Each structure stands twice: as structure tokens, then as C-alpha cells.
Amino acid sequence: MLKKKLELFFLTIIVLFSGVLAINYYNSYSFKHNPLPQSYQTQINLKEQKILDNMQKHFGIRKKFPLIITDKIPGRLYGLTSYINNHITIYLNQKVMQESFSCILSDFIAHEYAHALLFYLHAYSAKNDCHSKKWQNTCQLLAGKDCKQYMNQKEIILSKIPFRIQ
Numbered sequence: 317m318l319k320k321k322l323e324l325f326f327l328t329i330i331v332l333f334s335g336v337l338a339i340n341y342y343n344s345y346s347f348k349h350n351p352l353p354q355s356y357q358t359q360i361n362l363k364e365q366k367i368l369d370n371m372q373k374h375f376g377i378r379k380k381f382p383l384i385i386t387d388k389i390p391g392r393l394y395g396l397t398s399y400i401n402n403h404i405t406i407y408l409n410q411k412v413m414q415e416s417f418s419c420i421l422s423d424f425i426a427h428e429y430a431h432a433l434l435f436y437l438h439a440y441s442a443k444n445d446c447h448s449k450k451w452q453n454t455c456q457l458l459a460g461k462d463c464k465q466y467m468n469q470k471e472i473i474l475s476k477i478p479f480r481i482q
């Protein structure tokens with residue numbers, strides 16, 4: 317009798333955990349592939365305004381770059397900046413956004429904006445994946461804090477984009 321009760325107990329636990337896992341999986345999948353929740357979009361917009369304010373203050377221009385949030389970026393990249401035929405676009409990876417949002421918001425958007433601005437000003441050097449001293453200074457001025465290169469992120473595209481957006 318006790319054995320049966322124990323069996324039932326463990327079976328219930330397993331069913332419950334499977335349920336929790338399924339819900340987590342569904343939530344994560346749904347976040348990655350549905351339009352970004354408004355609260356995320358609002359925070360990104362606010363961050364962008366702050367970067368543009370800093371750009372105005374330190375560079376005397378206010379250049380907004382297209383910022384596309386997409387689930388088409390392969391792998392674990394936070395996002396990337398492309399500079400192709402004089403068109404500059406910043407992409408953010410929606411698939412890692414839920415788990416890495418604080419990092420993307422506090423560091424990564426300014427990081428990419430600094431790349432975009434140097435492309436725009438024709439002031440970049442392709443050495444070191446475009447992470448020159450000048451890039452770092454630019455990033456610090458835009459972000460108002462330290463900037464670093466992400467060693468595992470190849471996030472500069474100067475030729476064809478390796479994925480389809482639409």
C-alpha cells in the first residue's frame with residue numbers, strides 16, 4: 317500500500333514538473349517569435365533617446381539609425397551592425413533578448429550605436445573587428461560608461477548579411 321502511495325506521489329511530482337517545463341518552454345518560444353512586448357520596446361526607445369542626447373552633446377549631431385529587432389539572427393549573438401553600400405543598420409536578436417535584456421539595454425545598444433556612428437562619419441578602422449580605441453571612446457561618450465569588446469560576438473557585417481530578415 318505504501319509502495320503504491322509512493323509511486324503515485326512521484327508520478328504526481330513528475331507530471332507537475334513536466335507541466336512547469338512545458339509552460340516555460342512555451343513562454344520562451346512565444347517571446348522569441350512574437351512581436352516584442354511593449355515594455356521592452358519602451359525601454360529600448362528610452363535608451364536610444366539617451367544615446368542620441370549624448371551624441372548631440374559630444375558630436376553635435378543627432379543621427380538615428382534603423383534599429384531592427386528580429387528572430388532571424390542565427391546563434392547566440394546579441395545583435396549586429398551592418399554597413400553595406402553606405403547603409404547602416406543595427407539588428408538586435410530577439411531570441412536572446414529575454415534572458416540578456418539587462419545587458420543588451422545597459423551596454424549593447426550603445427556599443428552598436430558607436431559602430432554605426434563611426435561608419436556614418438567614415439571614421440572607422442576595420443582592424444580588430446572595428447573595435448579600435450576610437451570606437452571605445454565613442455562608445456563611452458554615447459553610453460556614459462565603460463565599453464568592451466564582446467570576445468564571442470562577431471557583430472560587424474561589412475558585406476552580405478548572412479540571414480534573411482523578412
Ligand SMILES: [Zn+2]
Pocket residue numbers: 427428431447465466471472
Ligand atoms: Zn562591436
